[in-house]
Structure formats: C-alpha cells, structure tokens
Amino acid sequence: MLRRLHGLPGVVLALGLTVVAVTGAVLSLQPALDRATAPMVPAGTSVAGLAAQVAARHPGISAIRQRPDGSLTVAFDDGDARGVERVDPATGTGLGPYQVSETTRVITSLHRSFLAGDAGRAAAGLGALAMLALSVSGTLLLARRLGGAGALLRPIRGTPAQRWHGELGRLAVAGLVLSSLTGLWMSAGTFGFIPEAQGITSPVTASGGAPAPVGTLAALRSAPLAELRELSFPDPADPTDVFTLRTAAGETRIDAATGAALAFAPATTLEQINDLVRTLHTGRGAWLLGLLLGLASAAVPVLGATGIMLWARRRAARPRVAANAPARGADTVILVGSEGNSTWGFAGTLHAALTAAGHRVHIAAMNDVGTAHLAADRLLILTATYGEGYAPASAKSFLSRLARLPGRLPGRPPVAVLGFGDRNFPHFCRFAQEVADALETKGCPRLLPMKRVDRRSSQEFAQWGQDLGAVLGHDLTLSHVAEPPKTVPLMLAGRELYGEAVGTPVAILRFEAPRDPRTGAPGRLPSFEAGDLVGIVPPGDTMPRFYSLASSTRDGVLEICVRLREGGLCSTFLHALAPGGAINAFIRENPAFRPTEGRTPLILIGAGAGIGPLAGFVRANAAGRPMHLYWGGRSAASDFLYEHELAQHLAERRLTSLKTAFSRDVEGGAYVQDRIAADAPRLRELLKQGAQILVCGGRDMAEAVTRALEPVVRPLGLDLATLKSCGRYVEDVY
Amino acid sequence: MKFVLPAVAATAALVAPTLAEARQVTFETALKRYGGNGAYVVLYVTDAAGAYKGTLWMAGGKAKYYRHLSDWQRASGGRATEIDGITGASIGSGKTLKITLDLADAMIDAGYKVHVDTSVEDGMDNPSEVVVPLAATASGKPFAGKGYVKSLTVTF
Known part of the structure; x- marks a missing residue:
C-alpha cells in the first residue's frame, strides 16, 4: 500500500514537482543575496x-x-x-528604482502557478500536498527497509539509484516537509480557506x-x-x-x-502565524533557512530521476511467466513473496525450468494462497524478508490467510521454503523461517530443509535447484542472474600461491586496470574498499562468483585470495590465469562489513582465504588503531598467507597482535576458535573498551567461532545477537 | 487579446431598472506594457458631489490585495457585497479589459464620473489614476492614465 502510494504517483508527479522545486531552489538564493546587498x-x-x-x-x-x-x-x-x-x-537617500527583475518574476510565477493563473495555483497547492505525501511515505518506506524508525540513519545498501534516492531523501525530507506544509498553508490562504485579517x-x-x-x-x-x-x-x-x-x-x-x-x-494570532509561515517558506528574513530549504528542494529532481529508475526497474523485474498452468491440476505450485520483484525473477526461472522438465507448474503471489494451491503434489515457496524480519509486499497477508484455512489442509503437500535475504541483517530470512514454521504446524511435511540465499546469490539458488532436482528425481539446472552487472576488464599483475603442500591451494591474486591501448596511460580501477566484494564472471558462464577484496582503490591494485575448489569453474579459471591474463569483474559494495569509525579496538577473526579483507583492514591502518588478528590455516610452512606482510605490519604497529592456529602442524594442531577460547580474558577486556568483531571465512569456521565467542561475551552481560544488531559483530561468510 | 464581457451586472444601484430607460455603455481599459504580474483594476462611479455610487467591475480575485486600490477601498468601504458577481481575473501587462453594460439614461451628463484604481505586485498603487466623466462629449475618446492604464475609453 505504502509503496503504491509512493511509486506511481511519484513517477507521474515528478516533472511538476521538479518545476516547483527547482524554481523554489533558485528563489531561495534571493534572501541571501538581498542580505548581502541591502543596507x-x-x-x-x-x-x-x-x-x-x-x-x-x-x-x-x-x-x-x-x-x-x-x-x-x-x-x-x-x-x-x-x-x-x-x-x-540610514539617510533616506534614493538608491535607484525598485524593480523586480523579469527573470525573478517569471520564476516566481512558475513556482506559484506554472504561469497558468488560478488553475496553476491550485495545481501548485496540490503539488505541495503531493510532496508532503511523498516525503512521509518515502520516510516510512525507508524506515521499514532499514529496520524501523530507530534505524533511519543506518547505511543504505543497494544499487546506486537506491542509495542516492535514500540518502538524498533522508537528508532533504525535513526541508521538503517544511516547504510543503508552509506552501500548503499559503495556498489555502490564496484560495480563501484561511480568513484574512480585517x-x-x-x-x-x-x-x-x-x-x-x-x-x-x-x-x-x-x-x-x-x-x-x-x-x-x-x-x-x-x-x-x-x-x-x-x-x-x-x-x-x-x-x-x-x-x-x-x-x-x-x-491577530492568525496574522502572526501567516507571517511566520511566509518567513519559513520564503526564507525572507531568514536567509540561512532559505538556503537550506533551497538545498532540500534542489534534491527533488535527483529524487525524481532515481525514483523513476527504481520504479522502472521494479516493473521490469516483474516476470512474464510463460505458460502458467492453472492452479487446479498443477502438480507443483510456486508461491512468491517479493518486495521489489527480484524474488519474482528467481521464481520465474524456477517455473521455466520445472515446466521444461515436464511439470505442470502454477505460480502465484503468497498473498493469493488458497485451498487450490494446497492440493498440489508439492509447494515451493520463495520469499524475501523485508527490513527487520517483516513480510514483503506480496506476502503481507500470507500468514493470516494460512491461519484462516481449515485446520487440516486438504492435501498437506510437502513444502520447500527458499528464503532470500542479506546475511548482514540481524534477521536474515526471518520471515521465510516463520513461513516454514507455520506450514510445519499445519502438518505439511518438508520436501527440503529450508534454505537461505544470501544477497541474491546465483550460486546458492543453483545449488538449491540441484537439491530440489535430486528429490524430484531429475536434473534441475537453475541459472538465474538477478541483475546482469556491468563488468570492467582487469589484468592479472601478480600472484602468490600457498598451501599446495597441504592440499588446499590458495592464491593471492593482484589485478590492475589495463592501460589505455592508444595513449598507454595507466588504467583506472573502479572504486572499492577492503571488505567489498568483487564479482567475477568466468568465461563461458553468466553467473558471477564473489570474492572479498583485500585491498582498496588507493592501493592501486585489486587483491583477492582465492582457494582452489575441486570442480570450481571460477577458482580453476583464476588459478590457471597467467600474469597479463584478463578477467571481467564488477564491484559490489559491502558497507556492513567494514570497521566502525573511531579508535576502539578491532578483533579480526578469519581462516584460510578469509584473511583477505582482514589483511586489507590492517594494511589501511596507518593511524595505528588497536587491531588484533586471529587467523587459522593448515600449516605454517605451507599456507601462512601474508606471513611476511603481517610481520611488517606488526613491526609498524598497524597490527597490534597476531594469533595463528594451524590445524595440521605436528605439535598439537589447533583451530582459530581454540585461540579465541584460550584468549577469553583479553577479548573480554577489548569488548569492554567497545571493540568490534569482524569475522571472515567459511561457514563452518564462522559457526565454530560463534560457539567459541558466546561464552566469552556472556559474562559481560552481552550476547552475539545484541552485538550483531548494533554492528559490533559483523561477518563476511561464504 | 481582449477581455470581452458582453453583458455585465454592475452594482444594482447603477443598472437600469428597465431597458427602455437604459443605454448600453462600453468601458475599454487598455493597460501599458509595464512588464509585471497581472494588475488589479477596479472601475467605479462617483456622483457630481464626488460620493461613491457603485462599482462596475473588479479585475482581481484576492480580497487581501484590495487595500492597494486605496481610493476605491475608502469610497466603497471595501465590502465584499460591493463586488459580488462582478469580479474577474487580474489584467496582464499590455492587455485590455472591455466591459459592456446597461446604464440608466439619467446617469449620462449628470456629473457622474468613472474612476479607475490600479495596483501591481511589487509595483505602484494608483488610486484614481484616470477619471472620465460620463458625458456625451467624452464618449469614444481615450483618456490616458498616470499609472498602468494606457487609455480608458467610455463609449455609449
């Protein structure tokens, strides 16, 4: 509802509001200029x-x-x-004729009435009302997206258009609300709804x-x-x-x-209100406020343009499902819970693949769930989670509708739930979990255990497809890329290979931007920070693989650690790449996995190739902030990644302490979680100082670290969920 | 472009009770190209003693600006009933306001005068900027205003 109120009306009104806002921004300069010139x-x-x-x-x-x-x-x-x-x-002497310039006059008329008399004045007044509605609904949408009113100032994730729209919107919203409210009041006065002083x-x-x-x-x-x-x-x-x-x-x-x-x-009081409203709206007599309101208004064209882009993208993402079988008689029903339509894209791919495999597949929004859907042989539910664990738009009424269905479902079909979300949010796929639990309560057996897909990962989706195919007894290849990214070519400039002797080859790969072929000038790397992700599309494939970045643009190279996986298309390709060889890559920002601002200590925990971004954080620590690195490998002799660089960082105080654990070393192999457990008192001390914990590595390692850390933090009256929700425990896990 | 108002109801006091005693009178107010927002223009009539008799037309819809038409405001008391039903849009720079109405024969050549007050936002207020007698000798002759009115022509 909120999105419907915000989306299409915003697109329709964008042009008119842009006229009012831009002219308003231009007029806002006048009070400051007047103040500078008027005696x-x-x-x-x-x-x-x-x-x-x-x-x-x-x-x-x-x-x-x-x-x-x-x-x-x-x-x-x-x-x-x-x-x-x-x-x-001061003197009463004449300073020349008083004349409002023609430009100012036309801009003022455009602002008040689109140069169209009373009809235009009415339109401008309605425009103020619309601006108010868009500001309020936009703020509510952003709050919901970020996880509640208290989270409005959190970093905004997403595409550049989403970030611009959100960042500018929340910067400008106070000014826009003030301008539109006062504008509405003045418009009401113009049309005689507010009595004039006698x-x-x-x-x-x-x-x-x-x-x-x-x-x-x-x-x-x-x-x-x-x-x-x-x-x-x-x-x-x-x-x-x-x-x-x-x-x-x-x-x-x-x-x-x-x-x-x-x-x-x-x-009268009313007159005083009128005066105040006029001052607040025009900034005349309050030039600084005027300039701030002007800045807020200047954001409107950008908000309009990015808003139209977002709306168009959402529309384009709505799948055109070919040959949707009727609900009655379908053997497989796919129900979709989507906020921005991207989950629909995955569902469309699943529908096509299952239809090609000979199934009669019906696809519908979760909100449309009914008894006919539950009579199918199997039910597949693909759902996103919105904000702080809420239902997305197309699944808002799913749980209540399900609860109203008869106690015993007609067919009680086996169910597979696939959740889409972002692991960086504290409530990763919580709504999907709620759906899975609710269906289990209704007596539906599990076709597959619930699976979570992190940040629209094509690989995880394809993996789930293989699992589903195995249950259905046929191959199921799901090849879906959420948004085909725009890639840039990069060239391999250097590589170091570790871990061959212990059977886990890990390469540190450094890429540079290719030189300009005509001028020979050095190429420019895209903009990224250590901890961001690089997506690499291996040749002959459409699905990008993501690697955590160990360097930032300032370092002049793009550095990643890649472990060779058996049968891994991309890691095999990267390990075989010779210096000078090219890759196609794009950056995906990962602002959640970044050290907080300030000088509080950092506890960096990783294993294997997960050291990449952690080493990047240390390298960038010229200020000597306390950083404590815990890292686990297999053998000090073979896969001690960044060994020499870390020793140098210790000497230069970029790194405060380093604790390593090697699982295959002869004298008592140990894992990184063992080091954490042994260091509990020191870690508690650091956490008391407000330390942030950053974990990077494989999922098994991350789970072991979680288990080791819980008893460490509990005596402090803390738990990892709390630390996670305030950004003091962040993970980059794969 | 001209604003033509073929049949206009002026204040009741001025309009002839029956057509037999009436004469059709045309008031054409042409504005200069002053280059500003639309002008508020009011036409009203005073008698031989200079007393206000009634308003013919108010061009400009927002009552809060009427105080800038100061002679009219003072003479008429600025009451809304004075201009009820005879109010139109303000007149743009270089435009002409033309109104036609039936006036009682008794008002012609009896010392009655038509006054025009004008006012423009951020510009001048011009009370009685042009005053034309309702006299046969003045019919069809353009009278220049001292403010925004290029000419006022009363024809009957």
Missing part, C-alpha cells in the same frame, strides 16, 4: 525620522514599505515624477487640521523603523484621510495634524 536598518531610527528624510525629496509620497528582505522602498507621485524607489534606511474596520476620521510635517508626528516618532511593514500616507486631496502604519504588532491610524494614534488593531 541594514540602523538601530534607534524612528519611522518619523526616515519619513521626514524621504519627504524632503518627494512631496507626494503614497507609501513607505519595508520588504520582507529588510530593504526599504517608497512609492511616490510627485506630479512630474512617479514610481517606486529603494531608499537608504485590520481596523470602524471608520476613523481625522481632526481635519492643517497637516503637520511628517517628522513631527508623535505616533510615528515612537515607532522604530526596524519594525515598519508599511506606512501609507493620507490622500492630500482628502483632509479627513489619515496615516496608516502597519508593523508586526498591528495596524495604527494616525492623525496627520496632531500625530495622535486614532485607532489601533493588534495583529
């Missing part, structure tokens, strides 16, 4: 003083006004000359005496010039007419002969 009103000057100075030059003044930007103007009709002139507030309504008659010089009038002498809004002069042809003085305090009628205040109407 200041000196303290202690009275309205009478200035009026007398101006009256000495102009016999026929009709009004003196202080504009909201602080400049003073006088409208005069001296018979031979008439016009509006700017006036120096001022003095009772007739006021002058004494009729001969007019005294304006500088001598008592009521004007006591009015400070700084508070002046407008002083209109009496009609010289009408002896009963009076001065009307308007200030922030209210409206006063003043006798031209006696200088006495004949009537006073104080400014």
